Amino acid sequence: MTYWFQGVRLNAVTACHTVCGRHGGAAEAVAGQQTQDPSAASPRVTRTGPRPNRTEPSRAEPAGAAKMKHFLRVVTQFFVFLYCKCLWRGLKFVTRKFTGRCELQRICYGNKPGARRTLKIESSLRYSKYELLRSALSVHPDQVEKTIDDIMALKKINPDTNPQLGVSLQASLLQIVGYRSLMAEVEKLRREPYDSENAEHESMLMKLWKELRPDTPLTGRISKQWCEIGFQGNDPKTDFRGMGLLGLQNLLYFAEHDRAAALQMLQDSLQPKHNELNQPDWEQKVPDKAIGYSFAIVGINITDLAYSLLVSGALKTHLYNVAPEMAGLQHFQQIFCYLMQEFQRFWIEEDPSDIMEFNRVRSKFHRRILRQLKNPDMALCPHFSASDLHLVNL
Secondary structure, three states: OHHHHHHHHHHHHHHHHHHHHHHHHHHHHHHHHHOOOHHHOOOOOOOOOOOOOOOOOOOOOOHHHHHHHHHHHHHHHHHHHHHHHHHHHHHHHHHHHHHOOOHHHHHHHHOOOOHHHHHHHHHHHHOOOOHHHHHHHHOOHHHHHHHHHHHHHHOOOOOOOOHHHHHHHHHHHHHHHHHHHHHHHHHHHHHOOOOOOOHHHHHHHHHHHHHHOOOOOOOOOOOHHHHHHOOOOOOHHHHHOOOHHHHHHHHHHHHHHOHHHHHHHHHHHOOOOOOOOOHHHHHOOOHHHOOOOOHHHHHHHHHHHHHHHHHHOOOHHHHHHHOOOOOOHHHHHHHHHHHHHHHHHHHHHHOOOOHHHHHHHHHHHHHHHHHHHOOOOOOOOOOOOHHHHOOOOO
């Protein structure tokens, strides 16, 4: 019953915004049509010959229909407001009296650790009538423990009789604030441009070359050799403009921590296209049946895809299922490694005619990942060990 109530509340709030936006836009459009000045029409065109005798029905919406739409919009807003402010809180009150537990208790005791629990706790805090609970979503990680104590005091929950509740709430709240912290860290790296005068930046770039081409010395900083690992020109600096230092760090992490897969993908990317690739060939990694593309450029594009998933909140499902507390940059980079390998497989499955179809394939791949992440039990699991993934074990 509790979960049904929560879903209805979220749907009602969403419906309120949808109705307001939809009917509000229609009313403005009608009002604009009714107040349009005939004299402001396009200039007259001189016609020669007889004027055609034809009558067209007026496309302007009747005033009565506009008033009816406005009335329905107001009535809908009233009932949604009544439900959100009165009925929902009344249902919560009755449920608490009936079960003897507040909403946070029911969520923690009724859901296993992971995205299902944390997403519901996040929703409960966001729509709470108490400022303390709403502000808990943006507290500093160092203040999480104190915030949980304050919440339990506000809810009159005895920590001695509910010892596991505090632990569960703290873990979920750390996941929530950790996601915000990760977004800030990733955004900072994305906004930091590659600087060829920065020794640290140059060192990472040279290390990337050594990881991907260990047996081939680089003849110079500005060289056509960079095209061998998938950059567009003689200087990789220009290719990092879109994703900044984030693109370089992701590529380097892939080359260092999943080197075998990175080297295989690089080798495959340098091969010409072959239209027929069956599963046994893929399992045996037959390189002469792969399709060529620019490895580094694809990596920067997949970085952009991973970034958009993070900012949209789609990665909450994965990170809440994988990181027991605060997610870090390492988790984001592991997601990048997973997406790179999955995109390689998807690219071959799609069998594009040439590299000009990259945007189409990328968009289709993006939609598929989004569909997967809608499942609250979903985790994008690369083949890293459990100790590297820090799987949820609470």
